[in-house]
Amino acid sequence: MFSFSIPGSAHRAAVRVTATGGTAGSSVFTYDSSNGHPGGIAADGPLHAPVKSNGKYAHLTRIDFCLKPTNYS
Secondary structure: OEEEEOOHHHOEEEEEEEEEOHHHOEEEEEOOHHHOOOOOEOEEEEEOOOEOOOOOEOOOOEEEEEEEEOOOO
16 A cells, blocks of 8 residues: 655646556556545645455555646645
8 A cells, every 4th residue: 555745846736646566457546626625735645556356455566647737836
């Protein structure tokens, strides 16, 4: 599991975070107007890779962030 926080001085917001867990696939977390975050989000957590068939989270192998410019400060 992981969290993220983008400093206001970066003037960026996350609109999507993808957590890949090896062969288990990916968990995609979307922050847009469909879920109450039209400007993206500056922090979130705890996030995780997909759940494996044994009921445990897959080990994180990759995290991708899709960012957009923002006026957060």
